Amino acid sequence: MEKDKIDLSIVIPLYNEEESLGELHEQITTVLGSLDTSAEIVFVDDGSSDASMKKLTELHEKDARVRVYQFRKNYGKSAALAKGFSVAKGQTLITMDADLQDDPREIPHLLAKLDEGFDLVSGWKKERKDPFIKRTTSRLFNRITCMSTNLEMHDINCGIKAYRREVTDAINVYGQLHRFLPVLAQWEGFKVSEIVVRHHPRKYGKTKFGVSRFVAGFIDLITVLFITRYTRRPLHLFGLAGLVSFIFGLGLSSWLAFERIFNDKYLSNRPMMFLGILLIIVGVQFVSIGLLGEMITESRKQQVDYAIKKTLT
Ligand SMILES: Nc1nc2c(ncn2[C@@H]2O[C@H](COP(=O)(O)OP(=O)(O)O)[C@@H](O)[C@H]2O)c(=O)[nH]1
Ligand SMILES: [Mg+2]
Structure with missing residues (x-):
């Protein structure tokens, strides 16, 4: 000892x-x-x-x-x-x-x-x-x-x-x-x-x-x-949430756009539009946060240590 x-x-x-x-x-x-x-x-x-x-x-x-x-x-x-x-x-x-x-x-x-x-x-x-x-x-x-x-x-x-x-x-x-x-x-x-x-x-x-x-x-x-x-893979958390939000937002907005152009349904009385915009913005933000997280993880790579139980060399 x-x-x-x-x-x-x-x-x-x-x-x-x-x-x-x-x-x-x-x-x-x-x-x-x-x-x-x-x-x-x-x-x-x-x-x-x-x-x-x-x-x-x-x-x-x-x-x-x-x-x-x-x-x-x-x-x-x-x-x-x-x-x-x-x-x-x-x-x-x-x-x-x-x-x-x-x-x-x-x-x-x-x-x-x-x-x-x-x-x-x-x-x-x-x-x-x-x-x-x-x-x-x-x-x-x-x-x-x-x-x-x-x-x-x-x-x-x-x-x-x-x-x-x-x-x-x-x-x-x-x-x-x-x-x-x-x-x-x-x-x-x-x-x-x-x-x-x-x-x-x-x-x-x-x-x-x-x-x-x-x-x-x-x-x-x-x-x-x-x-x-998630510290070693932050994009998996934020990226997924972001993508889901983005896809819903895009779908919603596309549908509203379609209705406006082809069916003459005006957007002035459609509050759903705000939800579409919100989801798109939140989606983009989440993905960006995830990517920032990945950059932090990447630049810390040298410091991130893995738990070693034993080494035989
Ligand atoms: N270092 C430190 N010890 C604390 C603090 N607060 C409580 N303790 C200690 O933590 C232990 C448990 O606290 P206690 O008040 O008995 O919590 P309880 O047993 O959950 O009711 C005791 O030994 C306390 O002296 C603190 O702010 N700092
Ligand atoms: Mg106690």
Whole structure:
């Protein structure tokens, strides 16, 4: 193994969780004690405004395995995870929430599942201890995401997950895309699985993700569908829509023209004409957007990388 590489990194993004951190650290320490691995605990404090950072400083002082990264302001969970992924030294990474809702005792189970040959193992909060509205919107969200991405999972955005290093190196988490990590991993060709995990009610503090996350989640789903399907061939999406619109528009306008010329039906009282024009313009625009997309893809060709599992040369 390379120098300063270790077995396991536990990456914990957090935002205003001062009351939970001490207990969380204790729980993790107990679990790590039962594992025969070298480990580190990476906390990423996402610009908390409470005493989280003070608490983390204390933990760092008494436990050398604790490393802390503090953002100057709140950038969001995806950014915190991206930072954690890039600084973690472990061959295997565990992410978990800081609010004591995820149970560190699940870590060995997640690792065991990874050893069965998976690259990403996610928790499934089968008995979820959250308010009704959250459980139902989340279930709906999971269903729709699975249906549109061919992923077979129950709880895509569970905080506790285990990853092989290759996965976190390969995927780029930004914006709010942390909700879709398994989708992105599967798209890169990694094997994704899930196990049922225990879930606890929130003990301290309050949730940072209200119902508004539901709307944001759907907008992000569009992004994810687009980047996983069409980034390498944007014209297939825009070109098709554009052509369909253009052909309808042209057909409609031709028919109106025919009626005007041969049957003397004047266009002054035919609102359909506007639809014809609209469809033609939209069609041309869509095809042009698709072609622009192709130009961007083409000029980025050198940077676009394909996921290689192994090379024998
Ligand atoms: N880095 C970061 N972490 C956050 C942010 N908001 C929430 N978290 C963390 O994400 C985890 C889940 O958040 P929580 O509010 O419990 O969401 P819930 O479990 O879906 O109700 C907790 O560990 C939070 O501290 C944020 O803006 N940035
Ligand atoms: Mg929570």
